[in-house]
Amino acid sequence: MALSGLINFAEIYRRIDWPVVVFLAALIPVGGALDSTGAATVIAHFILSVAGDTSPEFLLGLTLLISMGLTPMLNNVATVLILAPIVLGISEAAGLNGDPFLMAVAVGASADFLTPFGHHNNTLVLGLGGYRFLDYPRLGAPLALIVFIAAFLMIPVVWPLAP
Structure with missing residues (x-):
């Protein structure tokens, strides 16, 4: 849109939600600190x-549930940054491949259908669609269950649990 002239670059920068950018940037070292201090291993x-x-x-299902449960309270990027070193510690301690656990975190963190504030798209449609807060868990819970079942069944097929 910027290249076509529909939006100018100054407008793009004015619309960036800088507190969110700073929050996410501040969480990157938290994930690294969890790993480098050994806290991720202790938690795992x-x-x-x-x-x-x-x-x-x-363990894979638990990872999915934890990720799906945290993302409405944080957001999807923050959930991944915090959980990634922990689930890698879990997979390593259990002698399993880390890839399916990282995918479970990614899928779970992307499946926030239960609240209007866990993902910016949910927030955008809240007012515009005339939704109420309770519409999200009522309609989002069945969708979250479908995503959980699909991910639980497909992740080990694509990314085997055994190393």
Whole structure:
């Protein structure tokens, strides 16, 4: 749109939500700190100790649920930045391939259909569509369940759990 002249570059910069950009930039070192300080490994071992002797599929489903549960409170990018080092620690400690767990985080973080504030697209359509807050969980829960089931079934097919 900018190249075609419909929007000028000055307008683009005025419309950038700078507090969100700063927030996300500030979270990048948090993910790195979780990894470099060993906190991600401690959290991963704690999750594995609570989960007990479970199957890799259970751990994958748990990863999806945690990611889907955190993203409405943070946002999708922040959820990925925080969970990525933790799930890599879980997969490493369990002797599993990290790729399916990272994909579970990415899919779960992208599947925020339960609140109007977890993703900017949800917020944009809230007022314009005349939606109420409770419309999101009422209509979003079945969609979140469909995404969970599809991801749970397809991620291990494309990215095997075994290393």
